[in-house]
Amino acid sequence: MLNFDLHFSRGGFELTAAATVGAGVTGVFGPSGSGKSTLLALLAGLLSPTRGTVNLGDRILVDTHGKRFVPAWDRHVGLVFQDGQLFPHLTVRDNLLYGFSRIAPGLRRFDLQGVAQLLELTPLLDRRPTLLSGGERQRVALGRALLYSPQLLLLDEPLSSLDDRLKQQILPFLKRIRDETRIPMLYVTHARSELDYLADRVLGMESGRLQADVTA
């Protein structure tokens, strides 16, 4: 369970966002420049709020009043961007194992074999990312995020660089991750159809303000 109450200012831009996010996919939908990526950066620990709190499970990640700020690398939060940003010099297997090898064995929730099966990556494990299709690359990025054993998955327009055919191929994998891992997922997209397919609820972002449940 993720819980946050955040305030952030940068230049003339102000963000105010509070919500509780449980298992399943919570969509974040709103116009360009409304603050969706900024919200994810605050939750991932890539930005520090002006004031506020972030709690994930039983951990306090941010409490500006108590001067607590857990750095990004210690948050157990997985991030997937529009372009999967794989390491080009590593095979699919080594890309997948990148975060896994940095997690203490006792905290690992998934293994390589299970994730490769879930995302149908087993035949691709020895390939380099340059020899993958865009959809395959995004599946590796999702797998890498899962093998990091995140307690929260932040997805920032993960399908927007793909054509419609590849989007349709990957959406069922995202649904599988949602249903088989029960990790809370925040999913930023401009595509209403992706949210209709995946999201349990949708939060609206409008001029830096997060609004609860714009649709069910």
Ligand SMILES: Nc1ncnc2c1ncn2[C@@H]1O[C@H](COP(=O)(O)OP(=O)(O)OP(=O)(O)O)[C@@H](O)[C@H]1O
């Ligand atoms: N690195 C930055 N430095 C200064 N201002 C920034 C920076 N990144 C974003 N902004 C500004 O912060 C505001 C929110 O941007 P953000 O990227 O969070 O919006 P968004 O809803 O994710 O937009 P999009 O849908 O286009 O990705 C915008 O006014 C943007 O211009």
